[in-house]
Amino acid sequence: MIFGATGDLAKRKLFPSLYRLYKKGRLSERFAVVGIARRPLSNEEFQASVKASVESAIKDNGELEDFISHFYYHSHDVTDSGSYLALKSVAEKLDAHYSLEGNRIFYLAMAPEFFGTIAEHLKADGLTDVDGFKRLVIEKPFGHDLESAKQLNKQIRKAFSENEIYRIDHYLGKDMVQNIEVIRFANAIFEPLWNNRYISNIQVTSSEVLGVEERGRYYEKSGALRDMVQNHMLQMVALLAMEPPIRLTTDEIRSEKVKVLRAMRPLEGDQVKEYFVRGQYGKGQLNGQEVPAYNEEPMVDEQSNTETFVAGKLMIDNFRWAGVPIYIRTGKRMAAKSTKIVIQFKDIPMNLYYQTEQTLNPNLLVIHIQPEEGITLYLNAQKSGQNMEATPVKLNFANKGIDDMNTPEAYERLLYDCMRGDATNFTHWDEVALSWSFVDKISDVWENTKEAGFPNYESGSMGPKEADQMLEKDGFFWWPVTDLDVEQC
Numbered sequence: 001m002i003f004g005a006t007g008d009l010a011k012r013k014l015f016p017s018l019y020r021l022y023k024k025g026r027l028s029e030r031f032a033v034v035g036i037a038r039r040p041l042s043n044e045e046f047q048a049s050v051k052a053s054v055e056s057a058i059k060d061n062g063e064l065e066d067f068i069s070h071f072y073y074h075s076h077d078v079t080d081s082g083s084y085l086a087l088k089s090v091a092e093k094l095d096a097h098y099s100l101e102g103n104r105i106f107y108l109a110m111a112p113e114f115f116g117t118i119a120e121h122l123k124a125d126g127l128t129d130v131d132g133f134k135r136l137v138i139e140k141p142f143g144h145d146l147e148s149a150k151q152l153n154k155q156i157r158k159a160f161s162e163n164e165i166y167r168i169d170h171y172l173g174k175d176m177v178q179n180i181e182v183i184r185f186a187n188a189i190f191e192p193l194w195n196n197r198y199i200s201n202i203q204v205t206s207s208e209v210l211g212v213e214e215r216g217r218y219y220e221k222s223g224a225l226r227d228m229v230q231n232h233m234l235q236m237v238a239l240l241a242m243e244p245p246i247r248l249t250t251d252e253i254r255s256e257k258v259k260v261l262r263a264m265r266p267l268e269g270d271q272v273k274e275y276f277v278r279g280q281y282g283k284g285q286l287n288g289q290e291v292p293a294y295n296e297e298p299m300v301d302e303q304s305n306t307e308t309f310v311a312g313k314l315m316i317d318n319f320r321w322a323g324v325p326i327y328i329r330t331g332k333r334m335a336a337k338s339t340k341i342v343i344q345f346k347d348i349p350m351n352l353y354y355q356t357e358q359t360l361n362p363n364l365l366v367i368h369i370q371p372e373e374g375i376t377l378y379l380n381a382q383k384s385g386q387n388m389e390a391t392p393v394k395l396n397f398a399n400k401g402i403d404d405m406n407t408p409e410a411y412e413r414l415l416y417d418c419m420r421g422d423a424t425n426f427t428h429w430d431e432v433a434l435s436w437s438f439v440d441k442i443s444d445v446w447e448n449t450k451e452a453g454f455p456n457y458e459s460g461s462m463g464p465k466e467a468d469q470m471l472e473k474d475g476f477f478w479w480p481v482t483d484l485d486v487e488q489c
């Protein structure tokens with residue numbers, strides 16, 4: 001059951017992803033999708049909209065008629081407690097028709113204020129009384145801060161146990177994010193070096209060219225810290241910094257990620273200014289076009305104090321990472337769409353290949369998450385014909401992405417994992433709670449101090465200069481994300 005089936009997420013991501021699974025034979029014939037939203041639609045109209053959304057996302061789209069015949073529509077206001085029984089009866093009929101053995105997935109693709117109410121009604125009206133499995137897939141944002149997240153969790157836990165809740169973080173469905181674990185734990189050459197003896201710093205960048213688009217109302221309350229850092233950025237950091245799990249099971253991996261989040265140095269008061277930088281985009285040029293400032297966007301306050309850019313320095317206070325800064329940065333209207341992780345290794349103890357005043361390039365391991373997908377290892381080697389001179393060289397693996405960024409691939413994987421009951425790439429409550437408690441300290445300070453300098457970075461740039469200065473103070477600089485493109489090598 002997809003709650004919010006006429007919405008943007010369902011159309012752009014969920015239907016195309018379900019179709020791909022269907023084409024790959026991963027749905028079999030025994031499935032039904034009930035689309036739920038308020039507007040009145042017939043089954044045929046709903047099926048036509050599913051068809052249109054698949055056609056606009058996927059060129060090669062055979063067997064569509066058969067696929068859409070599994071879709072049913074139920075007009076239902078989720079706040080109307082009287083109408084869940086009708087939904088139950090639809091579900092029971094479809095269960096019998098398709099021999100579903102009582103297996104149900106409830107996907108909440110709706111505004112977060114409805115999550116708790118829906119979960120409570122599903123239980124109260126018996127939709128969760130099934131012989132098979134019942135699972136709740138819940139979209140972000142999971143709460144607005146720790147307190148509201150706790151409230152929400154309490155509500156949904158009345159109807160679903162923790163192992164039945166699948167909290168979506170679509171970055172965890174990205175191929176190269178999942179690859180972090182493999183790169184680390186399947187290669188003898190990296191794991192021994194993956195610590196403060198050999199790594200000088202780590203940089204995680206997720207930059208976007210797009211502005212806030214039509215999401216001003218949501219974004220004004222969220223900002224980049226809640227929208228990207230609390231979830232996607234901290235999840236990538238946890239995967240980079242965790243200890244090897246004893247087994248590749250959901251519980252073992254989650255438990256290692258939780259330890260990283262627990263070891264993150266909490267920030268208090270003035271430390272926020274020292275460790276974090278916020279920015280808001282002004283107008284500027286992007287792809288030859290003049291674009292407006294954030295505070296000129298629809299549904300955004302002219303005097304907005306909301307950040308569209310965050311850069312931060314995280315310290316993980318454990319034996320492995322003591323002293324290694326992990327820098328993160330994310331923002332809208334930046335120069336390039338790029339998600340990259342750069343692991344910078346420490347310099348060698350002595351340089352034999354240049355005069356002493358010159359330094360060799362550090363070794364870098366770059367994990368390209370998107371738009372290109374791959375790994376580059378930057379080494380120094382002697383190029384043929386040169387006399388004992390070290391030159392930077394790159395070893396490249398390009399994992400050609402099939403689709404563009406923010407692809408339904410992530411949703412396809414996550415939907416499939418949920419159907420199989422594999423929650424590894426979903427966030428556990430403990431991770432959500434720890435991430436909020438870290439982020440809340442920062443948002444408390446930011447919300448209570450008006451940033452006088454906003455807007456403080458031009459659209460089309462890589463953020464405010466304070467983000468560069470943060471690294472300069474530590475003797476580092478941000479590796480430019482576009483120069484590191486795997487495609488250029």
Ligand SMILES: NC(=O)C1=CN([C@@H]2O[C@H](COP(=O)(O)OP(=O)(O)OC[C@H]3O[C@@H](n4cnc5c(N)ncnc54)[C@H](OP(=O)(O)O)[C@@H]3O)[C@@H](O)[C@H]2O)C=CC1
Nearest residue numbers: 004005006007008009037038039077078109110112139140
């Ligand atoms: N869009 C995206 O790319 C992303 C979205 N998300 C998250 O996914 C969720 C959905 O987002 P999105 O699809 O963009 O939202 P939309 O506003 O596009 O869709 C909302 C859906 O909810 C339905 N709806 C609203 N009120 C009710 C109600 N009272 N009863 C029943 N149905 C209702 C609407 O249909 P109707 O008006 O007919 O009732 C519509 O189908 C949000 O939590 C968002 O944060 C997360 C990541 C990316």
Ligand SMILES: O=C1O[C@H](COP(=O)(O)O)[C@@H](O)[C@H](O)[C@H]1O
Nearest residue numbers: 170206208227228339405406407
């Ligand atoms: O969750 C979100 O992610 C997108 C960025 O996703 P990506 O896969 O394109 O990197 C971001 O635009 C959006 O604001 C945020 O809610």
